[in-house]
Amino acid sequence: MVTIVDVARTAGVSPSTVSYVLSGKRSISAETRLRVEQSIRKLGYHPNAGARALASSRTNVLAVVIPFRTDLNVPVVMQFVAAAVDAARAHDHDVLLLAKDEGPAGLRRVAASAIADAIIVMDVEADEPRVPVLLALQRPVVLIGVPDHPQGLTCVDLDFAAAGAACVDHLAELGHRSIALVGPSPAVYRRGTSYAGRFLRGFTDAARSRRLRATPMPCAPSYEGVRACLDQILATDPNVTGIVVHNEAVLGPLLSDLRHRGLRVPDDVSVVAVCPEDMAETQSVELTSVAIPTTEVGGLAVEMAMRQLAGPVASETRLLSPRLVQRASTARRR
Amino acid sequence: MVTIVDVARTAGVSPSTVSYVLSGKRSISAETRLRVEQSIRKLGYHPNAGARALASSRTNVLAVVIPFRTDLNVPVVMQFVAAAVDAARAHDHDVLLLAKDEGPAGLRRVAASAIADAIIVMDVEADEPRVPVLLALQRPVVLIGVPDHPQGLTCVDLDFAAAGAACVDHLAELGHRSIALVGPSPAVYRRGTSYAGRFLRGFTDAARSRRLRATPMPCAPSYEGVRACLDQILATDPNVTGIVVHNEAVLGPLLSDLRHRGLRVPDDVSVVAVCPEDMAETQSVELTSVAIPTTEVGGLAVEMAMRQLAGPVASETRLLSPRLVQRASTARRR
DNA sequence: TTGAAAGCGGTACCAG
């Protein structure tokens, strides 16, 4: 194994100089730096992570807590993770994956063992039970999602309330007077997942202030779930002409079911989706959608963690404004 | 921060004794062990990962290399990862996520910096360019997938060749004489992804030996892709009555497209899928399928890595036998 | 059965 001492000897300098060349924490003459860098390359030197962590109290690792068994949409989770890994590498950090079901003990373990410098938490619930633990960790934490009481924890997410309103506004402006919300699965609501409630509130409030008839309905992620959900919606309000879908997993089945019922999109019914852009663009009909900006949010989460690592910063909650893009699935009410 | 010295003092023993209580590497009197364990709990002690890694050359971290931007099916990748995390935790290890696009340099970095003890690699190509690097790492490596020349690397995967044959056999036994394969996207073939070729070979060989007319066709993961693919298949062989789908991403669109064409499943055409069980069970028709045993494979990969860490073992390639489960999508040819 | 102490490979302070 190549150590810093080997590099130092080869370059004819002291180990501390090599360390400083690497960290840039003090000025080095151009020629010394060059010799050191050449030795590093020649020997293929990579600093030992454990030694570095021990001496500097920095692991250069970010822990990301994700839900594996869940009704959250898997591809969406994956996009967050991919963005986080990218951003982390851009800051010379690696990503450690933590399963949500390790619970608070897992968080304490990672913090107490100094396995990671900061923690990014996904799948945040409205009444998030991990908040106290997270606060006690004394480490930078970023939540993707916003609990009802963040208590000074830093959060970042799409502004789901505004997103709900944006969907309603779009349909209202197209003349629709009776709309429905195909929401996340009942399990998501039951768990009190934060974005579900926020979106629902935005949807409901906007519908009320626009005086639209609105029928929100949870939807289990299966063909029967979709059928049951649409049955219920149409039973409640047969005049529905606009549907908002806040459930990525059922987009395909829903469009398929609508076709089955002889309802054409957008001629008979307009559909607005809340989902990542690529999903909106690859359905059987290109969907008017509010994008879930997974890449931005994942990247921002990492940036915010990095900022906290760099020094004390005031906690903040960043809600990204929704952007609705009209595609082929919505039209003026006829 | 609580250190081993704090625990030792509290328990009235030496640090080495605490260390041995933790590792179990030498016998400790019952009462000493008890005192130490109590102190550990009382103080909430967790060994510092960096220090431990430095002293023992063991990080208790497994690196998992996954493809983020790819045509591989995301949920499938996620299932492998989830299984790996579970299995790793069962061995007191954590999982570090590495993006495939970091390439060989990323692998070298992780190995040389001693960030992880072993590496699990997904999305293996037939002509896998990472094999030489992996061999040079001098660390336990497990491939999920089988390259043409593993050169002594340990591999684990579903036996895709046998899976291809199993699908053909099933259809043949139901009396089908003209079958097609809706394969992975052209990009997957282009990249030479190992399982794609192995499955195709199994499919083709079995069809030939059974004297079936067989039409394999790649399929882009989109509605137009599916339509084009089916168009081509039916143009090539209008008498197709059995379709094998080796492309999880298009299952929904394909079933939807078939319905659109007035082809009933299984009355007019039988469909066999290759996908994780849960996917087969949640389509509009419950699909006869060969399961991709993501949980088993992910877990096995970790076990095999652990075994290598425990001591020298002969390299091996484990191909799990396919298991075909008949559901509602296949029927005797009429 | 237990303790003392020498590293593991960096970092960063103190000197010069």
Added chain:
DNA sequence: CTGGTACCGCTTTCAA
């Protein structure tokens, strides 16, 4: 601008 060196917290050998 550079070097020497005392830690960082744990593991493990050597001794008792």
